[in-house]
Amino acid sequence: MSTSRRVTLFDIADALGISTGTVHRALHDHPGVNPMTRMRVLQVSKNMGYRPNVAARLLSQNKQFRVSVNTLKGTTSFWDEVRGGILEEAQARGTHEADIEFRTFPGLGEGEEEAFEATIAAESDGIILFPSRPGSMRTWMRRASRSKIPIVCVSTDAPHSNRLAAVSVDTMASGSLAADLMGRFLNRRGKVAVTLSVLAISEHAEKLTAFEKTVRTLHPEITLLDPIEDHDVESEAYDKCRELFAAHPDLAGIYVTTEASMPVIQAAKDAQLLERLTIIATDLFPALIEQIRAGKVSATIYQRPRTQGRLAFRVLQEFLVNGRYPALPVKLAPHLVMAGNLDFFLEKQASDSSNVSAASDLPSDLTYNNDD
Secondary structure: OOOOOOOOHHHHHHHHOOOHHHHHHHHOOOOOOOHHHHHHHHHHHHHOOOOOOHHHHHHHHOOOEEEEEEEEOOOOOHHHHHHHHHHHHHHHOOHHHEEEEEEEEOEOOEOHHHHHHHHHHOOOOEEEEOOOOHHHHHHHHHHHHHOOOOEEEEOOOOOOOOOOEEEEEOHHHHHHHHHHHHHHHOOOOEEEEEEEOOOOOHHHHHHHHHHHHHHHHHOOOEEEOOOEEOOOOHHHHHHHHHHHHHHOOOEEEEEEOOOOOHHHHHHHHHOOOOOOOEEEEEOOOHHHHHHHHOOOOOEEEEOOHHHHHHHHHHHHHHHHHHOEEEOOOEEEOOEEEOHHHHHHHHHHHHHHHOOOOOOOOOOOOOOEEEOO
16 A cells, blocks of 8 residues: 555645645646746646546536446457446446446457547546557557546556556466466377467467466477467458468367457367367357367366456546555456366356445455555
8 A cells, every 4th residue: 555645736836836726727727827837837746746636526526427438349248248347336336426338349449549539528537448459549548648537458458558557367377377278188299379369469468478488388398389360350260260270280279368269169160170179268158158068168268357347447436536546457367167167157157246246356455556
């Protein structure tokens, strides 16, 4: 917990020898302030690390805060689960406190900037965002930061973007777990491929890095092929996997790092490799559950999307109301689901989804920075 005292308007006024009223007007671009004075106030406030107290501003205006949620539409239930988790947490913490606006974009980078522009135009007080193209989104995110709009990234991070916080599964743990399992399933030998969305997304790059490192450390006799990028397009995933299976008919295993496991499974079936290919998937949805029960998929790494959504909203609300935010990215331990624990896992999921109390699985040792 940070113990540093918050920089206030009084501190800035004292440093400049002017009134707090002048500081307030300068910071909020009100009329009646000399341009030179305004420039000095902005520079000194920046140097002193001043951050506005969003909670106090909202309370003084007696207004509800508006949260915008910008996420990928998705091809399976993953993003529905994330959005469902956000709504659950909002309900558990008092839906009257929040006005939530959901915006979805159809594909990676497709319509993402337009959705963000609409969010800024809506004068949102906070944003929960999946930055599918962090490089191209940084300018927009910095613009929001300059407008004092906090952003919480969900599912993947956007480093160097001035975002407030990030909530995701531990991608390095996910990749390492999948690699160790794959090596054990294959008796530590054979050719293995990895499919991912795009390497520019940090979560996929991290999964691949961890997978490759663990394989080389624990199972050095396994041969790793070049990764396959499918850009979250099912037809592209299918076509590229058919090409992969044709070029490597002796392929022993494949790790699908995204939700797009069904086109990979279909491609393996059409190539008559499904019966002997070891597949480790990601997440859990009805079609994949059937494949696990049938023994076609050996395991899946569950990324806890509903919990990601709940914690993303909780982190953002904690900042808007109390001015606190996590000192480090929030990373959830992935869950391993196999045929042996599938039914237990599904029962546990059903039980958890019926409980709408505020999320209790925020790490107890989470260190907060204070905005007050």
